[in-house]
Amino acid sequence: MAYLELRGLEKSYVTPRGTTRVLGGVDLTLEDGDFVAIVGYSGSGKTTLVSLIAGLLRPDAGTIVLDGAPVTEPDPERGIVFQQYSLLPWMTVFENVALAVDAVNPALGRTERRRITDELIALVNLTPAAWKRPRELSGGMRQRVAVARGLATRPKLLLMDEPFSALDALTRATLQDELLRIWGERRSTVILVTNDVDEAILLADRIYPLTPGPGAVLGPAIDVGLSRPRERRHLSLSPAYQKARQGIVEFLRACRRGAA
């Protein structure tokens, strides 16, 4: 049995103007330690898919099984980094991360939980800002806090929903590099959802295109044949990079032509 298995996930939304079928039978299989990316156009149902895997939404049909257990509700074993950070504005950086650490480690003593929280904040290079509130931070710093919070529960699966799309290009590049470094240290299983093909190639082992909706499904996986650790500088010149990029872009373009 695979580590994570999605089978025939379907989800529709009922609106006053009728029913919109967002996902039309999504299948996905992941092994422990995989880093995969799901790439699709805006509005194709990426966030819906993340919400289903997180357990925040219930599918109309289909099943999700993680590590042998069916997913029916949200759980700290599935961490999420939201697109809009979703930090609690009345809490400091430390408190935002500590909320997650404390939630999953009720048996540990206060000093031990504090140590774990400090460690996570150090991991995302925010120790000097630990006592600031989110509104005092830049977008990039806020998203680092969200990453630290996502990792704080030591999740079996980390879901990232367009985590860097609200950031400017330079900050985005820095955070992508940091994510590579952090993943190198922690090796958790990650699903990164993005509309940025280059980001997907830089970070993931495998990329699934999500066809444009309605009734979106995942296209065939494209393996990123790049060795790790990866260096942004050399990446765009390598043939493997060119091949992966071409594969995804052409698939998504073909879908769009077919639909139009």
Add this chain to the structure above:
Amino acid sequence: MTMTRATTQRILLPLVGLLAVLAVWTVISQTIARDLPSPARTWDESRRYVLEPFFKDGEMNQGIGRLAFYSLVRVGKGFLLALAIGTPLGFLLGLSRAFHLAFDPIIQFLRPISPLAWLPLGLVIFQKSEPAAIFTIAVCAMWPTVINTAAGVRSISPDHLNVGRVLKLSRWKMLVKIIVPASLPYVFTGYRLSLGLAWLVIVASEMLTGTPGVGGFLWQEYNSLVYSHILLSVVTIGAIGFALDRLMGVVEARFRSA
């Protein structure tokens, strides 16, 4: 030191407004309402109450500071009672659909009832004027707190609630860590409006119960035909109401930016 044009205007124009009102008041007191004391006469007859604000000659003849203090204590008690009842009520309304369906119609029904209607009821229930006055203040002042708190709870961002859901926080933790802090700005707006109402009600309740305070004094001086003291009371009530609102505004702004 040079003052900018904007600063000069900010100081000068309110003074112009004040002088205009005093002028209109003077004209009215000289023409259509000859019983109304002019500003100068009002000051003359009120001077002692203002300059020695804490003298006490008798139960109903005291400096304006002392009278205001009695009223403030009474309003403070009623206001705190309103918050103590209104805040949890607001959270329940915002959190529970069943509770909302059960009690929202009654609240909308009770809300527009005038303090003049509640006070006799308070006297019937408590048989004494002081608790009746506090009851009236509380029952009239709590509605903005109830309604704003409920609105605050309902307007919490789903993203913030999802953070709690993903972490599987207990109901208690969810309340303390997310729901209460997220709705605080609304709650404090409710508190500010409630305090304004509480101060509005004090005059009516003191008039009817005859308890010592600014409102009681106002009514007594009307009955004794000392009209200048009515004006003294009115100005005092306005000044204190203004100060209270500013004070709560500062508190509210603190929570809004947090």
